Each structure stands twice: as structure tokens, then as C-alpha cells.
Amino acid sequence: MKTAELxxxxxxxxxRSKEKQNKKNLYKxxxxxxxxxxxxxxxxxxxxxxKFVLDxxxxxxxxxxxxxxxxxxxxxxxxxxxxxxxxxCRLFGIAVDTKTTxxxxxxxxxxxxxxxxxxxxxxxxxxxxxxFSAQGLDGAGRIFGSLFQPQFGIFDDALFAMIETIYxxxxxxxxxxxxxxxxxxxxxxxxMKENKFTFIIYYILRLITNFVRSIEPLVWAxxxxxxxxxxxxxxxxxxxxxxxxSNAKLYSEAIEGIDRGPVEAISATGANKVQxxxxxxxPQIVLPFLSFTIYRWDINVRMATIIGLVGGGGxxxxxxxxxxxxxxxxxxxxxxxxAVVVWIxxxxxxxxxxAIY
Amino acid sequence: MxxxxxxxxxxxxxxxxxxxxxxxxxxxxxxxxxxxxxxxGKSTLLRCINRLIEPTSGSVNFLGKDITHLKGEELRKIxxxxxxxxxxFNLINRRSVxxxxxxxxxxxxxxFNSLMGKFSDEVLEEAYKSLETVGIAEKxxxxxxxxxxxxxxxxxxxRSLMQNPKLLLADEPxxxxxxxxSNSIMQYFERINKDMGTTVIxxxxxxxxxxxxxxxxxxxxxxxxxxxxxxxxxxxxWFKTIYGEEAEEVEIR
Numbered sequence: 001m002k003t004a005e006l007x008x009x010x011x012x013x014x015x016r017s018k019e020k021q022n023k024k025n026l027y028k029x030x031x032x033x034x035x036x037x038x039x040x041x042x043x044x045x046x047x048x049x050x051k052f053v054l055d056x057x058x059x060x061x062x063x064x065x066x067x068x069x070x071x072x073x074x075x076x077x078x079x080x081x082x083x084x085x086x087x088x089c090r091l092f093g094i095a096v097d098t099k100t101t102x103x104x105x106x107x108x109x110x111x112x113x114x115x116x117x118x119x120x121x122x123x124x125x126x127x128x129x130x131x132f133s134a135q136g137l138d139g140a141g142r143i144f145g146s147l148f149q150p151q152f153g154i155f156d157d158a159l160f161a162m163i164e165t166i167y168x169x170x171x172x173x174x175x176x177x178x179x180x181x182x183x184x185x186x187x188x189x190x191x192m193k194e195n196k197f198t199f200i201i202y203y204i205l206r207l208i209t210n211f212v213r214s215i216e217p218l219v220w221a222x223x224x225x226x227x228x229x230x231x232x233x234x235x236x237x238x239x240x241x242x243x244x245x246s247n248a249k250l251y252s253e254a255i256e257g258i259d260r261g262p263v264e265a266i267s268a269t270g271a272n273k274v275q276x277x278x279x280x281x282x283p284q285i286v287l288p289f290l291s292f293t294i295y296r297w298d299i300n301v302r303m304a305t306i307i308g309l310v311g312g313g314g315x316x317x318x319x320x321x322x323x324x325x326x327x328x329x330x331x332x333x334x335x336x337x338x339a340v341v342v343w344i345x346x347x348x349x350x351x352x353x354x355a356i357y
Numbered sequence: 358m359x360x361x362x363x364x365x366x367x368x369x370x371x372x373x374x375x376x377x378x379x380x381x382x383x384x385x386x387x388x389x390x391x392x393x394x395x396x397x398g399k400s401t402l403l404r405c406i407n408r409l410i411e412p413t414s415g416s417v418n419f420l421g422k423d424i425t426h427l428k429g430e431e432l433r434k435i436x437x438x439x440x441x442x443x444x445x446f447n448l449i450n451r452r453s454v455x456x457x458x459x460x461x462x463x464x465x466x467x468x469f470n471s472l473m474g475k476f477s478d479e480v481l482e483e484a485y486k487s488l489e490t491v492g493i494a495e496k497x498x499x500x501x502x503x504x505x506x507x508x509x510x511x512x513x514x515x516r517s518l519m520q521n522p523k524l525l526l527a528d529e530p531x532x533x534x535x536x537x538x539s540n541s542i543m544q545y546f547e548r549i550n551k552d553m554g555t556t557v558i559x560x561x562x563x564x565x566x567x568x569x570x571x572x573x574x575x576x577x578x579x580x581x582x583x584x585x586x587x588x589x590x591x592x593x594x595w596f597k598t599i600y601g602e603e604a605e606e607v608e609i610r
Contacts, residue, residue: 261447269516270437275468
């Protein structure tokens with residue numbers, strides 16, 4: 001009997017974990033406060049002083065200067081956090097409740113927000129003058145005018161390109177389904193956490209899909225147009241890769257969100273793992289899967305247009321060609337066609353998703 | 358003796374010490390009722406018996422065999438002999454009543470056949486028979502989630518009957534049902550216990566139900582057994598020990 005080991009008072013345990021948590025939070029607060037100070041100094045110096053006040057084109061950069069600022073920030077940040085009156089202390093819930101804290105938090109928070117907004121304004125080169133300059137307005141008028149007088153002469157070509165785009169999206173979605181299905185079961189935490197080996201598979205799969213998903217389909221299209229050559233095939237693979245990665249996450253989250261009850265009940269009858277998944281998990285996820293997949297087709301039609309811009313085929317490529325020739329009447333027709341198709345797809349997919357629930 | 362639990366401990370990952378050395382024996386044919394407040398460890402106890410939860414230490418003997426450390430195929434064979442009914446029924450909602458009942462046989466059907474939904478005529482006949490036992494054979498083709506709570510629980514009982522269980526566990530089977538339905542559900546358990554000779558271990562809340570159906574009672578409090586005896590032995594003093602000083606008995610008929 002291991003009673004001694006079992007007799008840890010839960011209260012003491014809770015107390016200890018709380019102290020540990022507070023210590024951890026203090027470290028975090030030191031780091032975050034130092035970052036806030038570092039950020040403030042850099043933004044004020046570089047964006048507001050150099051760029052705006054001195055109106056410099058290229059900014060000087062030196063590692064020593066940055067290092068000195070970093071050290072100073074770390075010093076101020078640590079002192080500030082250790083006094084338990086800083087913004088980060090408040091964020092992590094370890095601040096002392098005094099008037100000083102309240103003032104520091106409010107003033108510094110307001111200061112951070114303002115310099116960020118101002119720096120953003122300067123960096124984006126916001127210019128009201130250019131937005132409303134006579135020359136600019138004239139150009140805008142020309143393009144809008146042409147867009148609203150579309151050239152119907154290329155309608156049949158555009159229609160074919162559009163159909164190509166829809167097929168690219170459809171094929172990418174269809175091929176993704178079986179692959180995503182298999183992947184999603186292996187990347188569902190609740191199914192994989194039971195033993196170490198499966199958990200490692202789960203972890204690696206999550207890592208890969210997260211990575212693939214974080215790269216935009218546009219970038220995938222560029223990669224694949226080098227790999228398999230410019231055209232619809234490159235676009236399809238690009239969409240396929242991204243669809244698999246995104247839907248594997250959505251699917252596996254649906255699996256993680258199922259009701260545990262039936263799983264318990266079926267495994268209590270002596271059913272094996274495959275039977276438990278088939279009888280208790282699958283019936284709960286069929287509808288969410290269907291819904292995600294249809295929605296994804298809708299997204300893919302939109303993405304296929306964008307991907308066409310970098311050589312993924314379909315209507316996007318056509319749009320790019322006419323835009324390059326500055327033939328705005330043709331561009332107008334293409335834009336209108338894209339808008340109509342996207343709107344129809346959106347409507348259909350919403351209706352189907354409504355119907356199956 | 359069908360079941361012997363010895364010095365069972367369960368500590369959850371979050372540190373909760375749910376069972377603190379529980380020991381008891383169950384004879385064949387008994388209707389044992391486990392009572393106690395919510396959080397006293399009743400559900401944990403039942404789930405440790407059929408190994409839905411792994412006990413931290415101690416042992417569970419079922420039909421003279423130590424099943425505490427069984428794994429894989431052997432464990433599944435044991436599970437097929439122990440039925441369980443839950444408070445929230447735990448049916449597959451989007452499937453028919455019949456499929457739900459057939460699911461009780463999964464432990465004895467090949468993986469491939471069960472994935473294809475192929476069940477032999479004998480198994481199908483058995484499914485209808487267990488549905489008749491709980492009186493809802495006419496609902497066989499209906500979707501499980503279209504039934505009322507009491508009907509769903511009857512389907513759950515039929516599912517566990519498919520296992521021809523030596524031991525039937527019931528985790529607060531009537532806690533989410535109205536009083537009238539509760540009684541009718543308890544009567545099904547009584548009939549299974551008396552007519553088929555199945556041993557039943559049932560968690561219950563209401564003492565009136567306990568007195569009416571139990572042949573023996575165990576009371577849990579904070580993970581320990583504080584009472585073991587006949588249902589009629591639970592007098593007012595015992596009641597206060599089990600449920601606390603402020604508790605007062607309410608009747609359910």
C-alpha cells in the first residue's frame with residue numbers, strides 16, 4: 001500500500017501551484033514590460049522623430065544603438081514589473097491595487113495606443129491630399145467608367161475561363177476529402193492522446209498542417225507553377241494542399257468536440273477501437289464534415305480566382321492579362337462575372353448547409 | 358461471488374482523490390444499490406469496475422478473475438460480459454433504435470461485418486427480443502433522438518441486454534427522468550434482476566427507490582464506504598451521516 005504517497009493534502013497542493021503560477025507571471029511581466037519600453041523608445045525615435053519630424057528617407061541603423069536601447073528597456077522593464085505597478089503586472093493579475101498602478105496602467109496604455117496609431121499612420125504614408133487630388137480622381141473616374149461599360153466581345157472566352165476556375169476549385173475540394181478524412185482522425189487529440197506513440201503522430205501531424213496552412217494559397221501557387229509549370233494544374237494543387245491543411249484542422253476539431261457519452265457506451269460493450277470510431281464518432285461528425293467541405297468549395301472558387309493572378313489558370317489569369325494591357329472594358333466584364341459567380345456560389349453553399357442541418 | 362473489489366483507489370490527473378480504498382463483495386443475483394452525494398465517487402466506482410476508468414491502485418475481481426490489469430483482447434472479452442446504463446443514456450442520436458441496440462453486440466461481431474452493418478439473423482432477432490423486453494419493439498426503425506427520455510433509457514437497457522451481461526451496472530439511470538418514468542425504468546431493472554438472474558449494481562439518489570428495489574446498499578462519502586447493509590437499516594441517523602446534517606429526506610413515488 002502506498003498510502004503515504006496518496007496523502008497529499010489537496011489544499012497545500014493548490015497553494016503551491018498558485019505560488020508557482022505567480023512567480024511565472026512575474027517573469028512574464030518583466031519580459032512584457034521590457035518589450036513595451038523597448039517598443040515605445042523605438043517607435044518614438046524612429047517613426048515619429050526620424051521619419052516624421054526630420055523627414056528622413058532611409059533610416060540609419062546600428063546594432064550597438066539597438067543593443068543599448070534593449071539594455072535600458074530591460075532595466076526599466078524589470079524595475080517596473082518588480083514594483084508590481086506596471087501594465088503587464090495588471091495584465092497577468094499580479095499588480096498591487098493602488099492609485100499609482102491605476103494611473104500607470106491608464107496613462108501608459110493610452111500612450112502605447114497613441115504612438116502605435118501615429119506610427120501606423122506615418123508608415124502607411126496616409127495622404128488625404130493624394131486621395132482627393134484632381135489627377136487621381138480623374139484616373140479613378142476613367143477606370144470606374146470603363147468597368148461599368150464592360151466589353152461583351154470576350155464573353156465566351158471569359159465564360160470558359162470561369163468554368164475552368166470552378167472546376168479547379170471543385171477538383172481540389174473533391175480530392176482533398178479522402179485525404180483530409182484520414183488525416184483528421186490522426187490529428188484529433190481525444191483519439192490520439194491515449195498512448196505515447198499515437199500522441200507523437202498527432203503532434204507531428206499538427207505541426208505539419210499548421211505550417212502548411214500558415215502559407216497562403218497564393219504562395220503555394222507560385223511554388224507549384226515553378227514545380228509543374230504555369231496553368232490550371234498548378235492552381236489546383238496549390239488549392240488542394242491548402243484545403244487539406246485547413247480542413248484537417250476543422251475536421252479534427254469537430255472530432256474533438258464530440259459528445260464523449262456514446263464513445264464510453266460503445267467501448268463499454270467490448271467493441272474494438274475501429275468499431276467505436278465507426279459507431280460512436282462518425283455519426284456525430286458526418287454533418288459538420290459535409291458542411292465544412294461545401295463551405296470550402298465556395299472559398300476555393302474565390303481563391304482560385306486570386307491564384308489565377310499568379311499563373312494558376314482560369315479567370316484570374318485572364319484578368320491579369322487584360323489588366324496588363326490596360327484594357328479596362330474587358331477587365332470590367334471579368335470583374336462582374338467573378339462577382340456574380342462568387343455571389344451564386346455563396347448562396348448555394350449557404351442553402352445546402354442550411355438544408356443538411 | 359461475482360465481483361470482489363479490494364482497496365480501490367482512484368486519483369484523477371487533476372489531483373482529485375475520488376476513491377480512497379473501497380472494498381466490497383457482490384454475490385450472484387444481488388441488486389446492490391450505491392448511494393451517496395454527488396461527487397462521493399459513485400460514478401468513478403462503477404467506471405472502475407468495467408474499466409472505463411483505470412483505477413490507481415487496488416484490484417477488481419470479476420467471476421474469480423483479476424481484471425484490474427487486463428489489456429487488449431482479454432479486456433474486451435470481459436467488457437462484453439458487463440453491461441452499463443448511463444444517466445444521459447449515451448445513445449447514438451442520429452441512428453435508429455435498432456442500430457443502437459445492435460451496437461450492444463459489437464464485441465461479438467467481426468470488425469468488417471460491423472462496419473458494413475451486417476448482422477446475422479439470430480443477432481437481429483435477439484435485438485428485437487430485447488426491445489420487446491423493454492416494450493418498445495415498435496420504435497425499432499425510429500431515430501434514437503426522436504424518443505422521449507424514458508424511451509431512450511429503455512433503448513439503452515435493451516442495448517446492454519444484447520451483451521447477455523452477467524453483471525449490469527447502472528449509473529444514476531433515472532436521475533434525468535420524471536418520477537413516474539423513474540419507477541417504470543427501475544421496474545425493468547428489477548425484472549432483469551429477478552427473471553434473468555442478472556446481478557445489478559445501481560447508483561441511485563432517492564431513498565424511496567433504494568428501499569423498494571435494493572437487496573443491499575452501500576453508501577459512499579468522500580470516496581469511502583460509510584455504510585453497508587440492508588435498505589431498511591438506513592434510519593435517520595445513518596441518513597444524516599451519509600448525506601450531512603442539513604439533509605432532509607424527500608419522497609419519490
